[in-house]
Amino acid sequence: MSAIQTENLVKKFRRVDALQGFTLSVPEGAVYALVGPNGAGKTTAIKILMNILRATSGRAEVLGVDSSQVKGHRLESIGYVSENQEQPEWMTVEYMLAYLRGFYPTWDRNLETELIKQFELPRNRKLGHLSRGMRMKAALASSLAYHPQVIVLDEPFTGLDPLVRDELIQGLLDRAEESTIFVSSHDLGEIETFASHVAYLEEGKLRFAEELATLTSRFREVELTFDAPPAMPPQPPPNWMQMSNSSAVVRFTESQFDAERSAADIRRIFGEPRNITFSPMSLRAIFLAMAKAGRNPA
Numbered sequence: 001m002s003a004i005q006t007e008n009l010v011k012k013f014r015r016v017d018a019l020q021g022f023t024l025s026v027p028e029g030a031v032y033a034l035v036g037p038n039g040a041g042k043t044t045a046i047k048i049l050m051n052i053l054r055a056t057s058g059r060a061e062v063l064g065v066d067s068s069q070v071k072g073h074r075l076e077s078i079g080y081v082s083e084n085q086e087q088p089e090w091m092t093v094e095y096m097l098a099y100l101r102g103f104y105p106t107w108d109r110n111l112e113t114e115l116i117k118q119f120e121l122p123r124n125r126k127l128g129h130l131s132r133g134m135r136m137k138a139a140l141a142s143s144l145a146y147h148p149q150v151i152v153l154d155e156p157f158t159g160l161d162p163l164v165r166d167e168l169i170q171g172l173l174d175r176a177e178e179s180t181i182f183v184s185s186h187d188l189g190e191i192e193t194f195a196s197h198v199a200y201l202e203e204g205k206l207r208f209a210e211e212l213a214t215l216t217s218r219f220r221e222v223e224l225t226f227d228a229p230p231a232m233p234p235q236p237p238p239n240w241m242q243m244s245n246s247s248a249v250v251r252f253t254e255s256q257f258d259a260e261r262s263a264a265d266i267r268r269i270f271g272e273p274r275n276i277t278f279s280p281m282s283l284r285a286i287f288l289a290m291a292k293a294g295r296n297p298a
Contacts, residue, residue, distance in 0.1 A: 001028055003030070003180035006024045009021070010055060011055050019041045019044055020205050022045060022204070026180060026197070030196050031183075032182050032195065032196070033185060034182065035184070035188060036201035036202050040202050041203070042155070043083075046082075049067050049070070062078060076103075078151075079146075081154070082154040089127050092125060093121050093122060093123050093125060094124060097141070105146075111145050112145040118167075119140070122134075137168065151175065151179050157190055169193065183195075192283040196211065220278040220279060220281065221253055221279040222240075222250075222279075223279070224249065224250040224270065224275070225248060225275040225276075225277075226249075226270070226273050226274055227248065227274055230248070240253070241253040253293075
């Protein structure tokens with residue numbers, strides 16, 4: 001079953017197409033990252049899921065409920081933290097958490113205490129006097145304390161120092177066994193450390209969605225070394241991206257890596273190189289390769 005699902009989601013703001021046929025399925029229990037550059041449509045998609053915006057057309061569901069009905073008691077099962085989330089600055093951390101308890105029947109006081117300790121939150125300090133990192137920790141603690149089935153986070157790591165990001169990520173992963181986590185970000189380095197699935201959104205269009213382990217396992221940077229400059233193939237396989245050569249060295253990105261088949265393809269096209277190197281790629285390197293090759297995940 002999908003914890004979050006969208007189907008042909010379209011959102012228009014006058015002449016701007018923020019989302020164009022956005023279709024995505026987030027399986028229960030996943031740590032799912034929606035990535036893409038700023039302005040790609042990530043926040044628009046999340047605001048539709050959270051019933052902050054209405055879609056122009058298409059459907060969106062959270063826990064099997066149409067997103068237009070995500071309100072009232074439906075929010076008892078959903079935790080939501082946004083980059084620009086407003087908080088009552090005059091409240092202390094303790095006062096805010098006490099205020100929120102009454103809205104959530106499943107609020108766990110023991111977990112609340114655990115989260116305050118884990119995030120080193122100052123109970124008696126006003127939210128307006130906290131750093132951005134501490135305010136994000138307070139927001140996350142208030143969204144985790146009632147054991148939500150789905151946790152939705154919109155760019156939660158922007159502008160935070162590495163230590164605070166690590167603490168927030170650990171807090172999320174500690175809850176991963178009981179919740180589906182859906183997080184948007186443009187920070188590929190952070191996402192790569194904890195996501196189980198990744199979807200890439202660009203200019204309102206979903207370019208691909210895949211398990212992260214599958215994606216990284218099928219991409220390799222390939223370097224071939226020859227004794228003399230080789231003849232370059234006029235039409236290389238479609239899964240060879242960004243092919244280049246310099247003297248007796250050929251480089252390209254393999255987007256459907258299989259050790260035996262990939263090596264056999266190389267020997268079929270080039271003969272026997274002096275050396276073949278297959279190097280794993282970071283998520284950032286994979287996305288750059290796809291962008292340069294026409295944004296086709298192959």
